Amino acid sequence: MEKLKKQIGAINQWLTKAEKDRSQLQQQLTGLERSISDLTREARNLKQQAANQQTQLAELDTRQQQLTLVLNSQREQLKKLLRQAWMEGDASALKVLFNETDPNNIARTLTYYEYLGNYTVDQVQAFQASLAELNQTRTQMQNTRARLATTEADVEQRQQELAQTRKQREQTLASLNADIGQRRSERDGLAADQKRLEALLKEVQQVITSIPAPNPNQPFATLRKKMPWPAAGTVVSSFGETYADGKLRRNGLLMHTDTSAEVRAIHYGRVVFANFLRGFGLLTIIDxxxxYMTLYGHASSLYTTTGDWVDAGEAIAQAGQTGGTDKTALYFEIRHNGKPDNPSRWLAGQPAKPGKS
Structure with missing residues (x-):
């Protein structure tokens, strides 16, 4: 793992060097999109904490109801015992003993009253134990409610910060788009983005040649037309389609998705890149x-880091608009030995419609 981190570190150093020509606005946009990623992940984790605390609160409430029933039952039993003891009093036992002439009956009578006394003590102790547990449960519920209120407040704060950061991102993106229009044509920019991705993939390939290959139950090559789609959505640009005035061809497919759509790995593998790349935004590459490698671009938040192992269907990111897209989208590629391959040859059927998993 240490060797892998050093090797991937070399890729990140190369990426930093390759992006030194970015304008100040582009650097600001990258920082905002990374902040959105962090805030989205924090809000997601806080919501999970709140859900767990809600579950714990429900369990404590159920236990409180059970203990209340037990206490009511024990209270009634104690009332009966105390009422019986008050009505009979100590004289009842003495009367039986003095009127009894058979030694065997006297012994049985003494044993009975001793048992009755012990039973009463046990009932009182059980009542006290149940009462103590009920008080402890109520205290736990109060503490859990307090933690839940704090967590929900944190979620609200993160959501407000996220909304503010997204607004700032939109303003920065508008300025950036104006700056790009002045500096160079869209075609030249897209061509440069594509070259940058190709260069990154070469760097990644040089590194992963010395990394032990993943060992899935089924090799990637055996799963043509069987793999799940990486997200629910609508394909708006397919493999091989031309763009940038017909000068470039699409090496993958572009999907429009819901804002909260999760991006999932289509197969088992190791994350070899999880960072920002100009033109592709927050990008995850899995070996x-x-x-075989797969690429997932334009995410708003990355759930994994370099070196993580992921399973097929595991959520690795949230679809977004990073990299300059004006709609929530996912860019997806499949590569074999560095060459792009048509995803439709590998993915099963059609993607689920937005809003469905």
């Missing part, structure tokens, strides 16, 4: 072994 599946045997020369």
């Amino acid at each position: 599946h072994g045997d020369g």
